[in-house]
Amino acid sequence: MSPGATMERVYRELKTRAMRGEFAPGERLDPSVLARDLGASATPVRDALHRLSGERLIDSWHHEGFRQPILAEADLRDLYEWAAALLALALAGQTPDPALTGSAPVKSSEPDYAGDIAHLFRAIAFRSGNRELHFAVANLIDRSHVFRAAELRVDPGCRAAIAAMDEDLRFRRWSALRAKITRFHRLRMALAGRVVAAMRPREQPLG
Known part of the structure; x- marks a missing residue:
């Protein structure tokens, strides 16, 4: 080789x-x-x-x-804030589509939560023609993967939040999607300390 x-x-x-x-x-x-x-x-x-x-x-x-990096609560908060900012940039300039009737089928629950959120964030980034933003979102996805399992353990409801954002994206409901992205990451920031604790091995002290 x-x-x-x-x-x-x-x-x-x-x-x-x-x-x-x-x-x-x-x-x-x-x-x-x-x-x-x-x-x-x-x-x-x-x-x-x-x-x-x-x-x-x-x-x-x-x-x-x-x-291997040691993620502190402040680090995780910064990553969540950065994710919200990048996704907002990707959606900047997206204009509302005419009202759509009916509803799309809700995305089925998959065992891979990290894969679901990565797919959604890449799809949002694709809305922007800025390649640097694409690279930034891809790197964010990679760096965030390590704490997604802990995130899901701390807040099982985040899977439903991702499914709701996915539906907004497919229906091009940009205002609703922006609002959900903001709420999602504000809640992640509020729970950052618990996510960090969930990642820590049981034998590792808290202090």
Whole structure:
């Protein structure tokens, strides 16, 4: 396998693990240890970790190597606020369509809540022709994946909120969609502390 192909394979595997939360918050990621696990040399692993650090999925510290990020309540609040701002930008300029009669079928409940919300946010971002906004939303989705399971445990009602926003998007009810996006993220911000606590291993102290 070529060096470029090896690096891409290692990058994708490490990205998947980081997004799924397979590394504990704050866990040090040693390139030599990961290299043995991934069947690669330390160089492509280190290159992949630097790439993930640039995407802010992994933390990189001068002289201290790499680690899985530790999300504090303030960090999560900032991410929720950033998500609301990006989605509002994507919907800017969307004009109301004529009133539609009837109702669309509600999206069926799927076991993958993180996939549902990623699909919805990408669809909203697609409404904008700004490629930088597309990239920003895609990165936000990746960085948020790690806490979506905890988010759902804290507030099971968020699945219904996503389904309601999906219906507004399909019917192009822009005012209603903007209002739901705002309410959704305000509630996420209010529950941020509980989401962070739900992500913490039981044996890890709160303080």
